[in-house]
Amino acid sequence: MNKNEAMRILSTIRYPGYSKTLTDFKIVKSIEIKDNIIEVLLNLGAADSNKRQIIFDEIKAKFEEKGAKAKISTVQEKGSTIEQKHYVQSAKKRIAILSAKGGVGKSTFSVALTIALKKRGHSVGIFDADMHGPDVPRMLGVSERAGTNEEKNKIIPNEKDGIFSMSLGYVVDPETPVIWKGAMVTKAIVELLQFTDWPEMDFFIIDLPPGTGDAALTIKQNMDVDGAVIVTTPNRLAIADAMRTVGFFEQVGVKITGFVENMGYFVCNKCGGKSYPFGKTDPKYIEGLLRVPSLGVIPFDPKVEEAADDGNLMSVIDTEFFNIMDSIAEKIEKI
Ligand SMILES: Nc1ncnc2c1ncn2[C@@H]1O[C@H](COP(=O)(O)OP(=O)(O)OP(=O)(O)O)[C@@H](O)[C@H]1O
Ligand SMILES: [Mg+2]
Known part of the structure; x- marks a missing residue:
């Protein structure tokens, strides 16, 4: 798998609760590919742990389908595209x-x-x-x-x-x-x-x-x-x-x-x-x-x-x- 292919796969994954995808929200910061391991760096801003887990699971599953393994890390950038808060979770x-x-x-x-x-x-x-x-x-x-x-x-x-x-x-x-x-x-x-x-x-x-x-x-x-x-x-x-x-x-x-x-x-x-x-x-x-x-x-x-x-x-x-x-x-x- 090459970077373009990996990016295309990430562009099909929706941000939980939205119709837009990880790439629409410019969440994917970088992709590195070493052998069969795809290292994905995400900026998840203020996303809560529940949403993070959903995103991680989905990325892993999608890459696994293609026979590759995902290694995900995150950064928190200030002023990111999505400074989403999650009030009224009750x-x-x-x-x-x-x-x-x-x-x-x-x-x-x-x-x-x-x-x-x-x-x-x-x-x-x-x-x-x-x-x-x-x-x-x-x-x-x-x-x-x-x-x-x-x-x-x-x-x-x-x-x-x-x-x-x-x-x-x-x-x-x-x-x-x-x-x-x-x-x-x-x-x-x-x-x-x-x-x-x-x-x-x-x-x-x-x-x-x-x-x-x-x-x-x-x-x-x-x-x-x-x-x-x-x-x-x-x-x-x-x-x-x-x-x-x-x-x-x-x-x-x-x-x-x-x-x-x-x-x-x-x-x-x-x-x-x-x-x-x-x-x-x-x-x-x-x-x-x-x-x-x-x-x-x-x-x-x-x-x-x-x-x-x-x-x-x-x-x-x-x-x-x-x-x-x-x-x-x-x-x-x-x-
Ligand atoms: N289906 C309806 N039957 C009778 N009266 C209605 C109906 N829908 C709205 N009204 C009346 O129309 C008026 C305007 O309605 P409402 O205040 O709900 O509109 P709104 O879109 O919230 O207005 P605003 O943009 O000012 O917030 C109110 O007096 C309301 O009672
Ligand atoms: Mg009103």
Whole structure:
């Protein structure tokens, strides 16, 4: 085996939890070949021991298949391509909710998905990563300030109906307007993730602010994101923006699980007929454009809007809206 061949093999090995490979992340620093032994030097940055082991095992197995032995060593370089942190490991799966545009229903969807997963028997938590307009507390109907555990130097997440949550809204005075700049947003998110005493959870839902700004990158760099759902409305402009968002997140190594069309249709509460305020689109057509699967089309329901505003989404659990949320939660379970 020569160096090129060895590099080609390494380029097929994915970094655990990402769609990108060891070579995409420029982790392979050098390769030396002596007889049948391939010496690989890796810069694994902040990768934890679990991830290191997975990478080592995979490299060894791949080279063994070709009749060669791997000898792996590592260096830690400062400012490496991947300074990945791994907060909220107490959750089995971390799912980010994204959108290109504001006001398409991310927060409503995030809270409703958390409720739907809980109803399906999972332990859940939700993190409000929107520092400019933290909406999760209002939608959950939680207004208490977060407690602290002085001994552990940790913030205690709020809990209501078995749903754990953390938001900037729990730690700063909601009456005080704060002008957040990029670096402050990053710092606030990292501190909330790092210092919250999260319990064991099956699913951890992250409600992101719209777009591909600091908050999105910070989340990606500070936890292993297992899945991501794009929320869009079915109008053309929103879909065009969603296409750019998919591209951005895939580029930074976040695998998009699928998209949902929120407010896809409206059901008349008198005649039961459906109308399509944004025009009727075919999810298959959008799948073709975004190249990610449709997870569902969610109706606009004025009762949902009212309940979200009152912090009482549980009161509309018997609606078509929540039936569809349940089928989406079922797909999320498979991540
Ligand atoms: N399916 C729905 N049926 C009825 N009302 C909805 C639905 N989805 C969202 N809404 C309402 O639309 C408004 C905007 O939703 P939401 O705050 O969830 O959007 P967002 O994408 O999180 O916004 P932002 O970008 O500001 O964070 C809210 O008043 C919410 O209650
Ligand atoms: Mg929001």
